[in-house]
Amino acid sequence: MPSPFPQGSHTLIVADIPQHVHVAGTGPCCIVHSGGPGIDSGYLRMPLLEAHCTMVYLDPIGTGASGRLPTHPMGYSVDRFADQLVALLDAMAVHRPYLLGHSHGAFVVLEAALRRPDAVAGLLLYAGAASTGGGFMAAAAARIDDFVRRHRDTPDAESVRAAWNGLPAIRSDAAYTATLRGLLPAYFSNPARSAEVLAALRRRLHATFLVGDSAPFDVRDRLATLTTPTLVMAGRDDFILGPEFADRLTEHLPDARQVLFEQSGHFAHLEEPEAFAKAVLDFVASTRGDYRSESQG
Incomplete structure (x- = not known):
């Protein structure tokens, strides 16, 4: 069912913290959690999906118009973000929405779904992972060397x-923002081809320096119990959460399908917006008997 909130921006108190959401579109409800951590939801606006779904873009706590933890900038673990998302599901009283999480946000929505699988109609893990242990950062560093x-x-x-x-x-919002702006070209499959999109993203990017716990994310031993229909999405050229991470998620989840975007890095919704929207809408169509995307007639 659609979100109970009308179109536009809203702030509600969730787990004692102001939680900001922006609602756009009509149709099945999809709650969107951005990445970072420390990035608000603005970069994830998806007009092609808003034409078919009620998109509820939330600013994660500590970012955008949402409130901050009393210990800010400490305490922003995946568990704490998942606590907030589960509490938001209860506060919004939406019957079985879809959850879409990008990058770090994919960790959050996956953790939330593991806690409340019956509350979710479908899970969209966009540039996510089942684990970030082992040589995660070393592998990313090697891909940075290759980009250079x-x-x-x-x-x-x-x-x-x-x-x-x-x-x-990095120890401040300003340093975090400057660093991410500098890194942005590596997140694109072809920075020159996406020069205008990259420049626009760089202009609007404002990051909040947040600190979680030091433990690597790892839910591999819990995924076999999650029977929620899941769409795993990744860009072929994503240097940090690419196809190998999508493969591992798909292998571990009982009801998962996968889409790779061949001309994308970390931001497939910006580099291949039509293909991204079609993948999401086809997934929604396949998991809802009363809904069909335009691509299916």
Whole structure:
């Protein structure tokens, strides 16, 4: 069913913290959790999905117009974000919405669904993972090195290398924002092809420095119990959460299907918006007897 909230922006108190959401579109309800952590929902606006679904974009706690934890910037673990999302599901009283999470947000919606599987009609894990342990950061660093080699002697290579090397020194919102803006080219399959989109994203990006716990995310031993229909999505050229992570999620989940976007990195909804929307709408259509995407007539 659609969100009980009308179109536009709303703030409600959830788990004693102001929770901001923006509602757009009509149709089946899909609650969207952005990544980071520390990024508000603005970059995830998806007009092609709003034409068919009621999209509820939430600003995660600590970001955008939502409130902050009393210990800010500490305490923003996946568990705490999942607590907030589960409480939001109860507060909104939406019957079995879809949950769409991007990047770190995919960890959050997956954890929330593991806790409340009967409350969710379907799960959309976009650039997510079942685990970030082992050599996660080492593998990402190797792909950064590859990006710099392929784009050597360009401003993109210089900004990406400097930003990656500066990650350990981040201690403020301003430093976090500057670092992510510098890294952005590496998140795209082809920065030159997506130059306008990348520039617009860089202009609007404002990040909040948040600190969670130090434990790697790992839910592999719990996924076999999650029978919620799931769509796993990844960009072929995503340097940090690419196809290998999508494969592992799909292998561990009992009712999962996978879509890879061949000309995308971390932001398939921006690099291939039509293909991204079709994948989501076809998934919704296949899990709802009373709904069909336009692609199915």
